[in-house]
Amino acid sequence: MRNIDPVEDLIALLARLPGYGRRSARRAVLRMLMDPQRQMLPLADALRNAAEAVLPCDVCGNLDTRSPCHICDDPQRMQGLICVVEGVADLWALERAQAHRGSYHVLGGTLSALAGIGPEDLRIQPLLARIEAGGVEEIIIALPVTVDGATTAHVLMDRLGDTGVPVTRLAQGVPIGGALDVLDDGTLAAALRARRPA
């Protein structure tokens, strides 16, 4: 087939979206081409707007339209209570859950020997700098419960040890709504070890 270049270009770019491939990209493009004015131009504008307006917060690494971001800049929040997360997605998840009333620190990844990500690739130094600047009362480590996440937490606690700031981590256990028989052994064992008075 002779390619229709603008369409092929668009399919190639859409196919890179997570969960998308050439087939779904083609389907999306065909559907959008039914009504380009309402389905394509608004998306083009939204992409451009977001690309131009959004930037990382210099303090915590969150993405926002300003830096410091609206969380770091909020006097209502306990700025001395810093929750350390792997990425912005985790920060957003915690915000959706309205679970944390302090501030955040985005590490930007976890240590990974396989992917060649070392401590210097993560935003550990900026976290130490925030602590040095004073006012930090507690660091909550909210990294993923994976091998890489645990390694990262370990290294992080090592570095934070000298600062004298109390470090805590998220509880591990049975998720709300979680049926016991489908849970993995590790989670079950952890929940049993961490059992509390009823």
Place this chain on the structure above:
Amino acid sequence: MRNIDPVEDLIALLARLPGYGRRSARRAVLRMLMDPQRQMLPLADALRNAAEAVLPCDVCGNLDTRSPCHICDDPQRMQGLICVVEGVADLWALERAQAHRGSYHVLGGTLSALAGIGPEDLRIQPLLARIEAGGVEEIIIALPVTVDGATTAHVLMDRLGDTGVPVTRLAQGVPIGGALDVLDDGTLAAALRARRPA
């Protein structure tokens, strides 16, 4: 969470893509925001380019950057051999298969009592006009093998009957690579009825 408006707008629009929801849209946006210059602006430009450059072919209904499209305009192709398809996606599939050396006619849908799509909503009249204009030697009906597709083919053959142009339809049978035991009964029965000398 206080919304970051440009990001929320983009998530809402991306979530409308086929196969996408808010969760996958959020994941896509976060990944694109890692490198907006390379991941968002090219997509925005591609969407705008496609929306501005692509239009339906006045003759066959294909989507192209010009009308008549490159297929209707190709003297190498047998313009008198018209393959009738439901949508542009089917036309593209046939072109990828390099299966058809004639031209096409996109109906723009199939009849559907449920969806309220009647014969006047399909591009049947333009097809009759092409035949009236002369030079059409055969009409190949390549509509989906569904109830709606069969109804549409029936109505179409009725309308085409008066024109005297030979009408054919795609063979039905076992797909290439198709294991018999997973095929539906209808396909098996059709393949058996249409059996040919080995």
